[in-house]
Amino acid sequence: MKNELLRIGPFTIYGYGLMIAIGILAAYFTGEYRAKKRKLPYEHVFYLVVWCVVGGFLGAKLLYWITEWKSILENPGFLSATLTDGFVVFGGIVGGIFTAYVYCRVKKLDFLKFFDTLMPSVALAQGFGRIGCLLAGCCYGKETSGAFSITFHTSAFAPNGVALVPTQIYSSILDFLHYGLLLLILRSQKKDGETAAAYLIFYSAGRFVVEFFRGDLARGSVGVLSTSQFISVFTFFAGIVMLVQRRHAPSH
Template identity: 55%
Template sequence: MYNDILKIGSITIRGYGLMIAIGVLLAFLLASKRAHKKNLNPDTMYTLGIIALVFGFIGAKILFVIVEFKKILEDPSQIFSGSGFVVYGGIVGGALATIIYCKIKKIDFLPYFDLVAPSLALAQGFGRIGCLLAGCCYGRETTSMIGIVFQNSTLAPNGVKLFPTQIMSSVGDFLLAFILLIYARSEKSPGKVGALYIMLYSIGRFVIEFFRNDARGSVGLLSTSQFIALLMLALGFMLFNRDKLPWSMKRT
């Protein structure tokens, strides 16, 4: 795959960044359209979206540094590269920042979380297409008919058939966005759409990790992302069933 989509003089438009930009734009448009239907303030949605975007990128980069700390010590320039992000760091960083903002401004966080959950999945779907173009997040070698072969990648192994984990993840994210949109039509209890996003994404990420072969950190027998996926799955389950819990999560 080719990451350099277009060159205009000294400016190069790269597929990875382009796909992320498209995903973010469509995510905002989708959330804005649904905000009116849900009687939520579009301006608040945009503010929360920008906060989540900024701190999501910071969180994704921080977790990458933590996971790849030894490699960062050998080559600190990786910190400032256009690649090198861990999705879960972005989710956690963006969520924490928006929760804090909502607490300060006395805004109910959960309805807005439900609103943007399908948009998050949509943006991630485009982001994984960017991963395919860049060659990152690649899969294990395979002899199956679904394998793909990179020829000019600077990240993925070239000339060998690999599981198309980027495509698998992208399709899964788009499917997740569709499921959440359908579920949101009938579910009125605050927090459940967002909780479903956390649970389904965590399950999908846990499974896809078995097929990936790019350099990642580990926690025991699990990859770092699998370990975090289990924690997030538990969190999502508690949020989904918060009305049945005896403690303060009911009022989150």
Template identity: 50%
Template sequence: MKPFLLEIGKLKIAGYGTMILIGVIVAYCLFTYRGKKRGYNVDNLFDITVFSLIGGFLCSKLLYIVIENPKLLLNPVEIVKTFSQGFVVYGGIIGGFIVFILMCKRYKYSPLKVGDLAVASLAIGQGFGRIGCLLAGCCYGRTTDSVIGITFHNSFIAPNEVALVPTQIISSIFDFILAGVLIWYLSFLEKKNIGHNPGKVTGAYLILYSIGRFIIEFFRGDLERGFIGTLSTSQFISIGIIVFGLIVFNLDKIKRLKYKEGI
């Protein structure tokens, strides 16, 4: 809707980048606030956040290149020139989680316990990121005659002067609601004294986010994001992450089952 929030001469403040920055700040503040209340060292949480963001950012770009233009992998110079353009959220989630686990191990934290604390912040950051998508015009929806359709007039990415399904707004609202549910769920587990089974909240995030993403993909209109048959690349990734999320969510049951079989 507004690619640049402010233009002063050659200085341009991009709406997408601004919303990403706001999302990161809000997510970090919530993460450290909740972590400090539970006895975690704030400096360690800062390191975990920064390195996870870097890992997520790089993997998000890498997955975009693999899906959109694999030939770029042979042209590092062109990658650098277009580095600020094109990212895939799932790449960021996967890469961020890998680095997150490594950083937690470094500080001798349980990745599942810290993950249960962090995923709500991740969802909030994604919510702000989708607002950035709306401002930039990326991740746009299909054409529609519905009353909820939105029309771009000066987008460099989305089709202009035609009503589109507001997939960015829907995704943003879903992410914010998901964050609230995850915050409530962790508090519920802690109050019921069942927080000793880490991974429940992390698993819930992986399952719920992937289900939401799988559904919203049917309403997306940016066809260049990659398809395998009738399903988009992100939908196939969603299926894999749902399966992985179910495993994480049921780790306590899996461990009990293995213990009984061992006996």
């Protein structure tokens, strides 16, 4: 895979950044479309996306630094050296959701309705983001002798010249399937919050399984679990609790 897609004079278009940008735009347009269909004040979707991107990146960066606390203690310069790379997706999810909650509270919007409306778009954006990971070579899989593998040659992240499990491809496919499944749930849900709860459940379960095939586990662990698996356990049960609570909530 090639991360440097195009050079225009002093400017370079990177595959990872391009896919992130496409994912954000896809999230915005699909989110706004659904907000209009659900008769929500769709003019807020743009600002929600912008603020959630900011909160998401901050959350992803903060969680990455937390997982690398030993490196920071050994070399405080690690903080400034990793300002532009090194993110943990779960931190981004939590940061984005928290930012959306704050925005909705400030603007006096129905948070659960927007939560349901936008979470399918988050899954869609993640699907494009994982394509970016594939282009860059980050979030790579373990070494494998299986027929379905990928070998990097110029990656700055993955080991080059070694057949690896294509975890980025698996994750991207799961995210796109997740997007479609959440849309189906949103169309048939009976209580606000059910789609958002389903996102937490399905994403956590999928991420927990994919982590077994990841080869970059130096990014942190809690006992026998990777950091993301450890967080997945809590977000999975949080989703179940939220789903049960919402289904037993009184109708308005």
